[in-house]
Amino acid sequence: MTETMNRFNDICPIPDSNVRETIERLIANSYFRRATEAFVKPLSWEQFTAVMSQCRTKDDFQRYIIYPAMKQLIAKTTADMSGAGWENIPEGIGTLFISNHRDIVLDAAFLNMLMIDKEKPTTEIAIGDNLLIYPWIEELVRLNKSFIVKRGVSVRQMLEVSKHLSEYIYDTVNRRAQPAWIAQREGRAKDSNDKTQVSLLKMLTLHNSSDPAKALQDLHIVPLSISYELDPCDYLKAKEFQLKRDNPGHKKTEADDIENMHTGIMGFKGRVTFRFGTCIDQAIREIPAATGRNELLEQVASIIDREIYRNYTFFPFNYVAYDLMTDTGRFSSQYTDEDVSKFNAYLQKQIEKINIANRDDDFLRVKMTEMYGNTVKNHLEA
Structure with missing residues (x-):
């Protein structure tokens, strides 16, 4: 684990050896307190930070801090939360869950709540650095087992950054046999027309670019379908569609991202279902060996999309x-x-x-x- 952390310390979750000092920094940060205090009620700030100070590992932090807070949030903002298709998760090996993307913050957080309830290891979570608006947010998400996807880099740096990320995901899933989660595309599909980005799959093969089929099989990809009965951000997405229609150069601001995050977290979602599809290892094996790299990636994207579409849950x-x-x-x-x-x-x-x-x-x-x-x-x- 130490070797992994040293090699990937710019993007990996915080090592357990640094959990205690990270928690101390967060507790001392007035911005963290301002953002968090309302979420931890009925606990007082002193009671909450006393529990937080007892955490020694990331798993402790998830179980004793994130889990109770999320359970409270789920009770307030959903009518029901359920998981299905558990039998499709391969036993004894790491897995990469690739899912459609409905909520900036909650998709992976809800998944990990379901994992804890099923007594399964929680996933490491891919999160774009565009959301890490303040240093304390980066510390918080890395404490919650997130790894960083660097987006704000030059075209020249992009290949190097992507290869580094690919090697980290391979190391996590294959060598350390840890589950990981990543969305099928950068950003949410604003119209719910979920499509896996071929560029994502290309990045995932860079740890073994000479054999892309094997590179993807080594990740034991399980497509995951996330269904929300109601999307609290639907009106914000619609607003963005009109603003872009009226002004093609329109760009979201940092304030827009914060509004989307807050609305997604606090808004009512109705019933929510996570359904695991079939691991695609066998489907990749069935692609003819002579298939070119680009066509292979296109076919794998279609395989993932079909599994996600097949496993949606529908409401009236x-x-x-x-x-x-x-x-x-x-x-x-x-x-x-x-x-x-x-x-x-x-x-x-x-x-x-x-x-x-x-x-x-x-x-x-x-x-x-x-x-x-x-x-x-x-x-x-x-």
């Missing part, structure tokens, strides 16, 4: 949205007239939260409908 709003998108009644047996009224009222309530010049309600309604209907569309195609 998804079926209503699909039928509205396609102007059909294909799934009318899956919802009631009341569900249609609720969906339309929900969209209007979300649109009312959008405060921009020349707000285009019809456009925003279409974009939000797509967010809820595209998962059904992709499931049917798979």
Whole structure:
């Protein structure tokens, strides 16, 4: 482990030997206190930091600090949280979970709550350095078993940075037999049209670029489908669609990222389901050996996408949205007239939260409908 930490100390989670001093720095940081104090109630700050000070390892920190806080959050912001397809996780080896991406912060956090409940090892979590707005956030996420994906680098540095990350993920999954999680693409699919980026798979093969098929098999990839009944950030995503439509050069600000994170964490999500698909090792073996690198990566991306689409969980709003998108009644047996009224009222309530010049309600309604209907569309195609 020490060798790994020395080689990858710029991106890896904090080593257990440094947990205690990291916690001391966080407790002394007024910004950390300001951001955290409301989450830890009914504990007082003194009670919370006393428990935090007892943690000696990252697993301690997850079990005694993150787990209770997340359980409280889950109780407040979801109607139900469940996992399925546990039998698809290979036993006795490391695994790389590749999933669709719904929430900036919570996708991996919820996954690890389910892992703890099942008495399985928690995953190491890929997180982009664009979200590490303050130094204390980087310390906090690395304490919570996150490893850093460097995005703010020059084109010249990108290959070196990507190879370093690839070697770290291989070391984690294959040599240390630890599970890891990474989203199928950089950033969330704003319209829920989930597609695995070929560039992600290319990065994952760089630890053994001469044999990309073996490089991917060595990671024992398990596609994971994440389904939220409601997306608290749907109106923020729709707002971004209109801003980009009206001004193609529009870029999100740091304040926008913070608003998305806060809304995603605190907003109501309804029912949430994580469903593990089948490990794709065998599917990769079946790709002809003569297949070129680029075509191989395209085929593997399609394999992952099909598994994710196949394993979505659907709720009445998804079926209503699909039928509205396609102007059909294909799934009318899956919802009631009341569900249609609720969906339309929900969209209007979300649109009312959008405060921009020349707000285009019809456009925003279409974009939000797509967010809820595209998962059904992709499931049917798979």
